[in-house]
Amino acid sequence: MPSFDNVKTQLLSLREEYMRRIDAIEVETHHKEEAVEKDFAEQATQSENDDVLAALDDEAQLMVMQIDAALGRIESGSYGLCKSCSESILEKRLQAVPFAEMCIACAEKASG
Numbered sequence: 283m284p285s286f287d288n289v290k291t292q293l294l295s296l297r298e299e300y301m302r303r304i305d306a307i308e309v310e311t312h313h314k315e316e317a318v319e320k321d322f323a324e325q326a327t328q329s330e331n332d333d334v335l336a337a338l339d340d341e342a343q344l345m346v347m348q349i350d351a352a353l354g355r356i357e358s359g360s361y362g363l364c365k366s367c368s369e370s371i372l373e374k375r376l377q378a379v380p381f382a383e384m385c386i387a388c389a390e391k392a393s394g
C-alpha cells in the first residue's frame with residue numbers, strides 16, 4: 283500500500299491556492315456590485331468582466347471539488363484507481379494531474 287503523503291500535501295496546497303483565488307474573485311465581484319454604473323460602455327465592459335469572473339469562479343470551485351474528492355479517495359484507499367475502469371492511473375498522469383479520477387483512456391472517452 284503506497285503512501286500518498288506527498289500527493290496529499292500537493293493537493294492541500296493546490297486547494298489553498300484555489301480557495302484564495304475564489305476569495306479574490308468574490309471580493310472583486312462584490313466590489314463591482316456596489317459600484318454605480320456611469321454609462322452604457324462601462325456597463326457592457328463590466329458585465330463582460332463579470333462573466334469572466336463567474337467563469338473563473340466556477341472553474342476554481344470545480345477544482346476544489348475535484349481536489350476534495352481526491353483527498354477523500356486517499357482516505358478511503360481508492361486513490362489512483364480509475365473510477366471508470368478501476369485500473370491504476372499511471373503515476374505520470376497523477377503527477378501532472380494529482381486529482382485525476384480517470385485514467386487517460388477513460389478521460390479521453392468521457393470528453394469525447
Ligand SMILES: [Zn+2]
Pocket residue numbers: 364365366367368369384385386387388389
Ligand atoms: Zn479507466
